[in-house]
């Protein structure tokens with residue numbers, strides 16, 4: 001008997017995934033372009049399960065039971081295509097390649113189609129949870145042909161995180177659906193982290209708290225509705241003492257946020273789909289602004305801000321409420337984007353399934369996801385999370401504090417792009433009539449772009465530079 005599955009690409013994520021598979025009793029073949037990594041894996045962890053080391057792709061493929069199941073864990077982009085190209089001549093009809101990296105969904109769509117021409121299956125599986133998740137139980141978002149998922153399902157569901165006995169792995173939809181939702185997961189992760197960073201900034205610069213004091217605040221928040229992995233590790237990062245200075249480590253970490261691209265891809269797709277995903281996009285832009293350290297340093301000496309102000313009342317609790325309400329908006333937007341993409345590409349993604357598999361294993365895992373799952377259980381067709389009774393009431397209850405926090409931030413000159421834009425979205429969304437009437441009027445004035453009316457069917461144009469008469473433009 002050969003190995004039931006193979007993993008090629010043994011950097012930390014690949015290595016940990018292979019170990020996770022082996023630890024669950026599945027014989028696994030392992031391969032890496034440079035032999036030393038394969039040897040190291042066997043040397044250090046070979047006793048954790050049934051590994052078959054392979055030192056060439058031919059050997060690797062030969063070690064696998066049919067249909068062959070091969071997980072590739074290499075850097076997104078050209079390296080994935082290179083591995084696929086090398087594998088194709090070695091495989092037989094019905095074999096399955098699973099890409100577990102952070103690939104762009106458009107690449108996955110292309111690869112599914114290309115491999116189908118060779119009678120091969122391609123599964124684009126988003127895997128979240130970082131190194132630890134890969135080893136101990138990640139959240140897995142597989143997409144591709146359904147018939148290709150069936151033979152890998154028992155392995156993927158076994159190695160995934162489990163919450164209340166349910167695996168954090170479920171079939172998402174055809175072609176690029178799995179990688180799309182992983183991308184959106186990362187976009188939401190960006191928004192979550194930006195909101196946390198804004199809360200930290202306010203507690204530092206408006207409430208005057210130190211990093212260890214804020215760590216305790218986050219610890220407390222982690223006992224309530226905000227309970228989540230990111231809030232938990234925020235407390236840990238803020239509480240950490242630097243070995244060199246003896247002060248908080250966070251105070252000496254360079255304030256330039258890097259990004260590998262999934263947040264930006266989420267915003268790009270949202271713009272293409274025309275979905276107002278403001279929180280994620282503000283988070284991407286905030287990282288871009290943070291990266292301009294030299295310019296900011298120059299500007300800090302030139303551009304004046306407001307004179308110091310005072311925070312009123314129980315500001316710490318208000319920040320917590322603002323964070324929660326903004327988070328609801330960020331998730332409402334992210335889920336709306338996934339629905340729009342699913343409609344555009346015909347994927348039939350079930351939002352309730354996503355909420356279920358994001359409850360454990362992944363970076364955005366949170367108590368909150370249970371509430372989202374409940375909302376979609378109540379109404380699987382829910383168009384926007386804000387319209388669910390639970391979230392409507394939660395945001396309504398938080399909104400006075402939310403407005404106070406944004407007002408205070410503006411007055412003190414503390415930038416809160418995600419808090420503020422989430423509030424603007426909320427206020428825009430709950431308006432039956434907005435000011436876009438004027439935009440339409442202006443477009444018609446300078447470009448005869450026409451407008452529709454609230455009181456009559458049809459398309460109209462006003463002869464602005466003639467006698468001001470309105471004419472039908474149907």
Ligand code: 6PG
Nearest residue numbers: 128129130186259260261262363
């Ligand atoms: C995950 C993470 C992971 C990603 C990090 C870093 O779900 O396990 O999303 O896939 O590598 O989030 O992303 P950035 O470098 O873009 O911040």
